[in-house]
Amino acid sequence: MNIELSEEAAEYGRQALEAFKAAGGDGLVQQAEAEPGHRAEQVAPVLAELGAWDLDARGDADELEAAAALCRSAGYWAVPYPVAERLARPADLGTDGLVVVAGTAPAGAVAGLDLRWTAVTPDGRRATAAALPPAAPPRESAFVTGLALTPLDEAGAADAALGLVLPCWTLLGMLDRAIDLAREHVLVREQFGRPLAQFQGVQFQLTDAEVERSGLEMMARYALWSGQANLPEALDDALALRLAALEAAETVFRVAHQLHGAIGFCDESPLSWISRYSQPVRRLPLGLSATRDLLARRLGRHALTGRYGDVAERVTS
Amino acid sequence: MGKAAAGLRGELRELVAENVPADFLGAFTDDPADLETAQGFCRVLAERGLLCLAWPEEYGGAGASVWEQTVVREEMWAHHEPRGAQYMGVNWVGPTIMRHGTAEQRSRHLPPIARGEVIWCQGFSEPDAGSDLASLRTAARRDGDGWRISGQKIWTSYATMAQWCFLLARTSKQEKKQQGLTIFLVPMSDPAIEVRPIDCMMGPHHLNEVFFDDLKVTEADVLGDVDGGWKVVQEVLSFERVGIARYARCERLLRLAPEVLGDRWDDLPDELRGRWAGALTRCRRARLLAYQVVAAQDRGAVRPGDAAAYRIAVTKLDQESAEVLMEIVGSAPPDGEQGRIFRREVEDHWRYAQASTVASGSIEVQRILLARAMLAAS
Incomplete structure (x- = not known):
């Protein structure tokens, strides 16, 4: 088990954070919403400059870690582009990206991009996917649109694991930001003659959020390692990560909104944008209940396998 | 975690299987045989140099790595702490005496702790x-x-x-x-x-x-x-950064539940099995948060906020897993001797878990520590 990201990956993530900031930061998603037809143009040069599409997330542990760090940085600024989905593209199909789908209405946050997609279900059924014209403007849809699928094969188990894990890193970046914003707000905003941060009721909410965020970070590192090591239980680990991510998101965004008060709902507050644009990754392909249900069904009578030493954990009585 | 730690885990499990009865629920019961079991088990550990594994060799220890110490914490707590009250002497009374005691205090107190003969x-x-x-x-x-x-x-x-x-x-x-x-x-x-x-x-x-x-x-x-006692007390608390590996017992009982219930597992409500899967996920989360602190300890750079976040997560896990397990054995009471033992273990876990957010520093104190770390100037 490896629970540490390499220093190179961490440094790459920091560079990406700065590059997105320099390219517009919070303004990126706002511009994309105003001009959805140009959303790719805004971020494509930054991603190219970062060498994003040269990263081989499937071949090399270091590059997978760099890809995860890039997703996290993109999430921090709610970058309006499917970075995780593109980094997870299948190695063998010549498409531009991978979207995990489930249920009867396959969809993804890939509206309005001239890209070729592969879709994969959690049980590994792959299809070629074409993005349908969006049924609603991004203000309502956050770029989610339906996908028309043409079945291909059933060889996508590893695709599904990676396709679930990388968007969780994006969501982790969003939670990093939500907590940073909440922290900054309570340190500055005064009520009853003192900063909100001095109220224990405020502090305790913040700590509830941080426990969720830091726990998610560790789960994300574990699942990244599990997938890279091609463990047979990598998909279970990816679902466990997704479950932790969705639970964390619910707590963190609830706390961040509550501590911001009314200003957090306003368009002038970055929180309102991060919060709205976190919706696609939190609802698709499986929401909280569906993720928990699928994980429980896959586990059946076997608990999660844990590989914390050199051997897999086994039941002892 | 390394091969030494993995090997140690196997050795400890074998020793527990050989020396601790299957229905052991800790040394502190009305049955004096349980205390005898713990005392005997401590002697077994001491003979193999496993009781004070983390201590320096000059005091009878083996200078074990933080990961080996983690394995001991996990395996002992998972199996209802068969060392009895020894963990207190071994984990922090002994190390504190090593650091602050006089030569006479060290020679008087450390050997009996190392032999597992004395309770503090x-x-x-x-x-x-x-x-x-x-x-x-x-x-x-x-x-x-x-x-x-x-x-x-x-x-x-x-x-x-x-x-x-x-x-x-x-x-x-x-x-x-x-x-x-x-x-x-x-x-x-x-x-x-x-x-x-x-x-x-x-x-x-x-x-x-x-x-x-x-x-x-x-x-x-x-x-x-x-x-100058307060400074020593702060050190005592730093020895206990990770504290009890509560996640290890939670995980062991959650893992065992389907095995003990057998076919009746499939009759449980879907929602309950979902909660079981969620609790397992949070066992992993707590364990990884603990490992983050241990890894930092290894580098000599523990951030107080990380230790507090772990303790908040693990104490809440203790209570959540206890509720899930009680509902499982309540919904489908397991049969036979294994079922009887499991029901007692779960009931014991539930009672114990009520105190987990209070004992050894309340969850509110941990939240204060974490908030302080979060709100400090960056």
Whole structure:
């Protein structure tokens, strides 16, 4: 088990954070919403400059870690582009990206991009996917649109694991930001003659959020390692990560909104944008209940396998 | 974690299987055989150099890595702590004496701890000093070349069976309440000490009142500097950064549940099996948060916020897993001897879990520590 990201990956993530900031930061998603037809143009040069599409997330542990760090940085600024989905593209199909789908209405946050997609279900059924014209403007849809699928094969188990894990890193970046914003707000905003941060009721909410965020970070590192090591239980680990991510998101965004008060709902507050644009990754392909249900069904009578030493954990009585 | 730690895990499991009865629920029951089991198990560990694994070799230890220490914590807690009360002596009383004790205190106290022969209790909490420990009022006053101690401690675990007490008392009144505190190492056999057990839901021996009525101690019983006890207490707490590996018992019981229930597992409500899967996920989360702290400890750079976040996560996990497990055995009571043992383990876990957010530093104190770390200037 490896629970540490390499220093190179961490440094790459920091560079990406700065590059997105320099390219517009919070303004990126706002511009994309105003001009959805140009959303790719805004971020494509930054991603190219970062060498994003040269990263081989499937071949090399270091590059997978760099890809995860890039997703996290993109999430921090709610970058309006499917970075995780593109980094997870299948190695063998010549498409531009991978979207995990489930249920009867396959969809993804890939509206309005001239890209070729592969879709994969959690049980590994792959299809070629074409993005349908969006049924609603991004203000309502956050770029989610339906996908028309043409079945291909059933060889996508590893695709599904990676396709679930990388968007969780994006969501982790969003939670990093939500907590940073909440922290900054309570340190500055005064009520009853003192900063909100001095109220224990405020502090305790913040700590509830941080426990969720830091726990998610560790789960994300574990699942990244599990997938890279091609463990047979990598998909279970990816679902466990997704479950932790969705639970964390619910707590963190609830706390961040509550501590911001009314200003957090306003368009002038970055929180309102991060919060709205976190919706696609939190609802698709499986929401909280569906993720928990699928994980429980896959586990059946076997608990999660844990590989914390050199051997897999086994039941002892 | 490394091969040494993995090998150690296997060795500990074998020793538990060979030396601890399957229905063992800890040393602190009404059945004296359980205490004997724990004492015997400590001797077995001591013979193999496993009791004080983390101690330096000069004191009978093996200088084990933080990961090996983690494995010991996990395996012992997962199996209802078959070392009994020894973890207190081994984990922090011994190391604190090594650091602050005189040569005489080290030679008197460390060998019996290393052999697993002696039980210590911790005289910290008082009726009016719980989370706010520095408010304690048990007083030691100078008397010739020694001290006289009077006062009351409460919630003192194992006081009925302990031979020694690691006692914190006020030796002077100073500007700050954290100043003027001193640690005494006192023998529990002294007639000036009275222990009154408190009946409680965790079972016997867990909670006691301890009264000190003009207890006479000598200068040789003072640990460290007079009036310098608070600094030592802070160190004690730092030895316990990770504390009890509560996730290990939660995970072991959650893993066992489907095996024990057999086909009846499939009849459980889907929602309950979902909660079971969620609790397992949070076991992993707590474990990884613990490992993050251990890895930092290994580098000598533990961030207080990380340790607090772990402790918040793991104590909440303890209670959540207890509720899920109680609902599982309530919905489909498992049969047979294995089922009977499992039901008792779950019920014991539930009772214990009620205290997990209170004992060893309440969850509120951990939240205060985490908030302080989060809100500090960056």
